[in-house]
Amino acid sequence: MDKRTRADLFRKRLAEAMNAQGCSKSELARLARVDRSTIGQLLKDDHPRLPNAQLAADAAQALNVSADWLLGLTNRPETPGDLVAAAMSLSPAERSSADAQLLEWHHEAAGYKVRHVPATLPDILKTEAMLDWEYATSRREHLPDAFDAMRDQLDWLASGVSDYEIAIPLHEIEACAAGSAYYKTAPKAARHAQLRFIADQCDEMFPRLRIFLFDAQRVFSSPVTIFGPNLAVLYVGQCYLAFRELERVKSLTNHFDWLVREAEVDARHVAAHIRALLPS
Template sequence: MNKLERAALFRDRVIERLNATEVTRSQLSRDAGIDRSTVAQILNGEDARLPNAHIAAEFAAALGVSADWLLGLSDRSERAAQLLSAGLNFADAQRTPADEQLIAWHREAAGHKIRAVPTTLPDILKTSAMLNWEYALFQDKTPEQANAAMRDTADWLQAPGSDYEICVPIETVKSLARGEGYFEGIPEEVRVEQIRHMAQQCGDLYPSVRLYLFSSRKVHSAPLMIFGPLIAAVYVGQFYMVFRERKQVQGLTRHFDELVRASSVDARSAPEVIRSFL
């Protein structure tokens, strides 16, 4: 954007804000402490005038917007504190597949690609036996509710246009096969069934669902979900850190895409590799 284009954009956005708030130019002059003739020079005529930093800041303060937005340096009109509040917030996390918040985000992002790095295994690829074992200790959600939520999700995955990408550390699947770490205490028959089911689902649901296995010795990721370009949620235990600002969502999307590129097992090979751990 050259100087004349930026000046024209500044003028147009000031006028847009004046119209939206029904503030007069005289009132803007008083509130900004800027001479009315200067205001007229900036806002009148075809030859737009680019203001100096002081005038831009005073206009922004008087109009309740950010100077960056007036100057075309941002697509968001909110001030910095407002942007932080709007772009980042916290949501309680139940860490169950019947989590109403996750279901609401899925609905909001209908038609967009979903990206996920789960805490352990993808809930949408778990067997009923695994869900029963894993969620038996939750008091707010029963295994029956978890299974019902998974059936609903399975129906959604069968719908035309579904697009779900998942990245899982290959060490997680190996730990499942051995009954180690998080998976210690799970009966062997449940673990075997889970591995076979996950491999089968990865094949049957491809390409709507694509599972990639990466080595956590090479790359690392916190658990997260990205709902198209709209929402990114990082799971930190008791709550989600929720990002809605475009650049923040794009940044986490680039992180996820790097996990895909760094994966040692691609989505086509995942079923065979998962079965090989039996």
């Protein structure tokens, strides 16, 4: 970009930022500690000029935009700190399908494929009996909301608004069937009914619902949900770590696709695999 082109772009972007902030020439001059005539010269369209580095930085700070954007070095007007905050953020996690933040993200992803690696079994497919057992020792007052939210999400999935792919470790299904590890205290009837429900949903909603089972001894994943192409969320316990920067979302999408490629049980065979673990 030659000097005149850059100067013209600076003039246009400076005027745009001033209009967005409702900032007059006099006010910007005061904030940038220069004469009003200096700001006027920067805004003249017949002889555009570039400011010195100090004035460019002061004007950008006063208008809450990036100096790089004013100078045509980037197309994002946000300051670097704001860009980082937008690209990666922490949100409180309730670990419940009734979590308002989770519901908001699901609606935001309407029309896109949702890819999900759950912390246990997927909340969207949990039965009332399984939720009742999970909420027995804490958060029991939230159980009705959680079950209503689960049913709403299942109805949303059945409507075909978005495709849903879920990757689950084989050992999670096996532990639920056997009543071991996390499911050691869960009633047998609740465990087996839960797995039959998942198998039934696999049959009824394929291909918009596809579940893949992977061997965690060979491949590994933390709990993660990728809401279309613009948002990926890691569950880390008491909070969600959300990424909106394109390359980070792509990386986590590629990670999920790797889980699918390495799956021991393909989506077409998951229902049969689950039923084989249960008594006839």
